[in-house]
Amino acid sequence: MGLRVIEVNHLTKLFGNAVAVNDISFSVEEGEILGFLGPNGAGKTTLIQLLLGLITATAGEIKILGIDLIKDREAILSQVNFSSSYVSMPTSLTLWENLSVFAKLYGIKNHEGKIDSLLTLFEINHLKDSLTRNLSSGQQTRLSLAKALLNSPKILFLDEPTASLDPDIADKTRTLLKSIRNKSRTTILYTSHNMKEMQEISDRIVFLDQGEIIACGTPNEIIQNFEEENLEDVFLKIARRKVENIE
Numbered sequence: 258m259g260l261r262v263i264e265v266n267h268l269t270k271l272f273g274n275a276v277a278v279n280d281i282s283f284s285v286e287e288g289e290i291l292g293f294l295g296p297n298g299a300g301k302t303t304l305i306q307l308l309l310g311l312i313t314a315t316a317g318e319i320k321i322l323g324i325d326l327i328k329d330r331e332a333i334l335s336q337v338n339f340s341s342s343y344v345s346m347p348t349s350l351t352l353w354e355n356l357s358v359f360a361k362l363y364g365i366k367n368h369e370g371k372i373d374s375l376l377t378l379f380e381i382n383h384l385k386d387s388l389t390r391n392l393s394s395g396q397q398t399r400l401s402l403a404k405a406l407l408n409s410p411k412i413l414f415l416d417e418p419t420a421s422l423d424p425d426i427a428d429k430t431r432t433l434l435k436s437i438r439n440k441s442r443t444t445i446l447y448t449s450h451n452m453k454e455m456q457e458i459s460d461r462i463v464f465l466d467q468g469e470i471i472a473c474g475t476p477n478e479i480i481q482n483f484e485e486e487n488l489e490d491v492f493l494k495i496a497r498r499k500v501e502n503i504e
């Protein structure tokens with residue numbers, strides 16, 4: 258068994274009386290690509306925000322890289338990073354300025370070369386002097402992914418990283434994420450509503466529904482457990498089972 262880089266024990270998050278994350282436990286090994294799957298409102302974004310310490314848990318424990326998140330969040334944050342299609346970067350700066358600001362915050366040495374290579378990697382080098390507010394949503398996503406790789410994180414948290422990408426760039430991003438994992442043993446936790454993508458790049462899937470883990474395993478294990486042909490059918494089975502229960 259590989260090194261455990263994330264350990265979550267009996268994690269719960271309430272918003273008022275509403276339970277967003279309900280007593281969940283799981284662990285993640287170094288170098289795993291783990292997909293959080295589940296319907297809208299299942300608790301995926303909440304879980305990522307909890308793992309980043311952006312919101313505090315109502316109950317439970319989170320250990321990242323062996324460190325208790327509550328006790329030493331700073332020691333963890335320098336070794337992880339985050340990207341979301343829905344969190345935009347400061348819009349009045351150019352792409353280059355934005356990445357420079359983050360690189361300086363992260364204390365990256367020789368950051369100009371690093372920024373250059375990331376802009377090239379995500380095919381946005383020609384936009385480096387454009388204002389961030391003028392980017393299309395897919396271009397903003399690529400900028401956000403470039404930011405997330407600046408500090409060569411040990412763990413990457415990605416909330417719907419490919420949601421606004423065109424099929425070509427989405428495919429390149431998947432290939433890139435796999436190659437980063439293969440080269441650097443980076444652990445990647447991500448969410449997506451693209452079932453084909455989930456099936457293709459996840460080593461393991463945690464299936465969330467109403468804040469609870471209802472299935473966990475390799476894509477094939479989950480498909481077999483639900484006696485379906487593919488993940489899309491598993492998803493529909495679960496969603497429709499819920500409707501039947503309500504009726």
Ligand SMILES: Nc1ncnc2c1ncn2[C@@H]1O[C@H](COP(=O)(O)OP(=O)(O)OP(=O)(O)O)[C@@H](O)[C@H]1O
Nearest residue numbers: 272275276277295296297298299300301302303304
């Ligand atoms: N800041 C908040 N205040 C109150 N309720 C919240 C807050 N953030 C999330 N919730 C609630 O918690 C639940 C889980 O939301 P979350 O955003 O984690 O879902 P999700 O799985 O990411 O869904 P989606 O697929 O739509 O992105 C939802 O019922 C949501 O309404």
Ligand SMILES: [Mg+2]
Nearest residue numbers: 301302303416
């Ligand atoms: Mg979400």
